[in-house]
Amino acid sequence: MDLKERLSELKKDALAEITNVDDLKKINDIRVKLLGKKGPITEVLRGMRDVPADQRPRIGSFANTVRDELTRALAARKEKLEIIKTAKKLEKEKIDVTLPGVAVKVGQPHIIEQVIAQIEKLFLGMGYQIVDGPEIEEDHYNFEMMNLPKDHPARDMQDTFYITDQILMRTQTSPVQARTMEKHDFTKGPLKMISPGKVYRRDTDDATHSHQFHQVEGLVIDKHVTMADLKGTLQTLARTIFGEKREIRLRPSYFPFTEPSVEVDVSCFKCDGQGCAVCKQTGWIEVLGAGMVHPNVLKMAGIDADVYGGFAFGLGPDRFAMLKYGVDDIREFYLNDVRFLQQFSQKG
Amino acid sequence: MKVSTKWLSDYITLEIAPQELAEKIERTAVEVDEVTRMSTGLKKIVVGFTKEVTQHPESDHLHLCQVDVGEAEPLQIICGAPNITAGKKVIVALPNSRIAGNVKIKRGKLRGELSEGMICSLQEIGFAEGVVPKEFAEGIYFLPDDAHVGEPVFDYLGMNEDVIDLDVTPNRADMLSMRGTAYELAAIYNKKLTLHHPAPMTENPAEVSAYIKPTAAPELASTYLMRVIKDVTVKPSPQWLQTRLWNAGIRPTNNLVDVTNYILLDYGQPLHAFDQDKLVGKNIQVRLAKPGEKLITLDEQERELRTTDIVIADEAGPVALAGTMGGLRTAVGPNTTTVVLESAVFDSSAIRKTARRHNLHSEASMRFERGINRATVAEALDAAAQLIAQLGDGTVVGGRAVATKEEVNSVSVAISLKKINDVLGTKLSMETVKDIFTRLDFTVSVSAAGQFEVQIPPHRWDISIPADLIEEVARIYGYDNLPATLPKGELTPGHYTYKQSVLRAARRLLEEAGLTQAISYGLTTHEKAAQFMMEASEETKLAFPMSSDRTTVRMNLISGLLDDIAYNTARKVNNVALYEQGRVFYRSAGNVRPREVEHLAGAMTGLFRNDTWYGAKQPVDFYLLKGIVEHLLNSLGVKDVQFKTATGHEEMHPGRTADIYAADKFLGFLGEVHPNICKEYALKATYVFELDLQQIIELPKKQAVYTPVSRYPEITRDVALAVDQEVENAAIVDFINAKSGKYLVNVELFDVYEGAHIAPGKKSLAYKLTYQDENTTLSDEVVTADFEKVMTKVKSEFNAEIR
């Protein structure tokens, strides 16, 4: 057997040994054994003396190839064994991923607050200011400035908690508008505002009535504001709250502080206008009241009704929330059962 | 206002399905509550004739009736009504018929006798109790004698009429009458009206003065007219009249009362009938009540009159509260033969006050309050007088007695086409607008300058200014036809004020800390309103509360939160963390209106975290809530917050409450609710805080300025100090901070120990002191020197022992 054959034989045996080793620690032993100074390759190469000189480079080169091949095989086997070792380790670390995660403890904004925030965001984006005002009001601002003098028949429409003859729990947030109109400097631009807040009515609490609820009233006063602008604004509002596909329709109504006055219906978001229990089979749901500001209201606030005009609207976040989330009892909002409050946690 | 389409057809030909008509009214004029037809759902209910009525052999109150229903043989029907009698036309529900409430009537046996159907009362076929004539209220109904046996009863009773119930808004009182509604529909559908008017009367106008001589102050009654009808026989009204009344929701009574109600519905003109024989003297006076005068009204209530009540008085005193309710003494009754009929216009605000004060809201008072058609006061009176004479076989005495009579003219309102289009955002033409006015029965002329001069007839007394005309144009033109645009004026910025953003940020911070927002009631009890108060205040109470639970405006938020927690724990929800942001109302003596202050409060009970598979439960306690408050105040930029042991809160645990200050301003408090208060609310241990957000808004805030992060390492020293129980952590921390050199950057308490390994009455507080220099690496020697110097001082200051 010549040297080359011996090397080939050696390579074959060594590769078999490397393939069979399954212990990482033994890899190094094999490397030393095969490739070390006392290893068989060195041994074989020692026999080069007996090889004719012209054949020595060929054998030498072959021996190097075998050495390289074995080195690569050892490295590959080592890598493989390391992967297996890691895999075994990780397998032992297996956990039950179906166990519950660590709960993040957060509270929720009240659902009415969420509805108000949504409305505020829309109107801030359209350049409205948000104005707050007193919950305990003067009759003057709550009624008289709203074109509801004492003894006006329409005062029957709102039962009022009076504190004295002149002081009352506000029944609407429109007195905030009256106060703001009085102060607004029209040389600095139009008045565009919404006034969200709590209001009170002398009602007995039941599923659909609450002596305390919320309102958001809006007002725009400028030189050229039209009823078409009101319609467009309310359409935008309806679509923001109830969905892109919503249509609105206006019906004649009566509020002392607007003329014309309208009720606003939105196409039913449950049935898309086909008729269902929510819309009482009409396809439409009454959601708010609105109108063009009555000239008397402007005059009382010291605004020239021949030059300026505008629109106003008022809506109930409680009613919006009831409609939107299918809440069938308004009292739920004020009992603050955490199992109720925490249902409305979806953001975005 | 219940409007029968059949009655309407006397005045206008529409031929429109009632549902469609209702929809149109709703989109153009006023809301519609419902559209009804009484016969809907009923079947096989026919006219029967009681040929024979005999006692049921087995019962003393049931009768066996042989009833002709137009078939070959009469039916035997058992009837228990007390007024059953032979020879009457009755309402018969045949076998397999359906009566009100979807009840099916079957052939059956009653105490051994066959009963083939049922003889019905009006209620049993769907009439409301309130419209059934009194004489039939307790029994079956008798149809007119000329009713045809075997025919369905519905047409005889007006039950096939469609009735549209209008919800008339206060501004559209013109639609509180059949004629007013007819005018409106004529405008909507562009139709001609055919109104009927009473026949002209050929009479001697002086005759009436032999009976009555009315006088009135024009400011109380701008028009006051009377007529007298003599030789009248009081009896039930004919079927057609009864039908019209009950379909309008009014109970038929007798021919006198029914005619006044009929004219009220037809013209919207309230009338009142007096019995001439019961009036004392001829002089009838419309005047204000005199001090001490009383009147027993038709409902048999004695009413003390005030000097603002308008009364009708005869020579013996008041006989009616004008426009509101008549008096019992002069009421018409079964024996009345001479009727004095009043038709008038009373001062609306006086009527409103009287109606409110006496709680007498009638069909009449409602119309006087909202206004009536002043052009038909006399016509309505004449129509009523003629009908009473006709139905009561009497005679109208010649002449109207006139106390006052105002001139009634059209009102003129001017408006330009431009104004209409400017307000509506439309491009309507002159012709379109003119056509709308004409349809509304307005007379229009156009001035040279292009102004509309619009003459408004008296039946639309609600219209007096240009805005009214714009509304008329808008609704008749149709709101659906308006374009939808957005305002195009000068741009304005939309942003929260600083205060608004603080309120919202505070809410978000507490939510992130695990508290859920509650909205409680602003009105509460007298006791709860005044609990947990942060400053002295008078209470503010409702003048007329609805219930004892809601009498007083709150002066704290915590009591509302405790109510909320009690509601939860009563429902076995034991772990509750709520906060509320809202106003409290402080009032100083002498002021009527309170000051409204934005507050923020939180309340927690039970566990903050439940036991879980990975960790132990965390009960709510003082320090948990304190951490939340600290985080809140820090995040809001409040500087130098101090928590001081507080003892002055009656409702709080005296040893577990802290007052919160910043820059010497009192911001609020936090702590454990006093066990006695917890007991009152039925609560377990509960921790609360309340803060004055207005104070926080007004405080100067930390300015966020970049400070370079030191690149040099920190050095720390730990120390455990044994001190007396009474020594407060804050005092030690403040002292260490004050006495240390400039390299001390932080003092942190990391352990508190009391127990076996420390002397009784002592506690151990362990601190980590952190030192750092911005410019260089500190040496251990420098730190040690500073640390030991300070510790020596701490030992003597707090009698502390370093452990």
Ligand SMILES: [Zn+2]
């Ligand atoms: Zn629907």
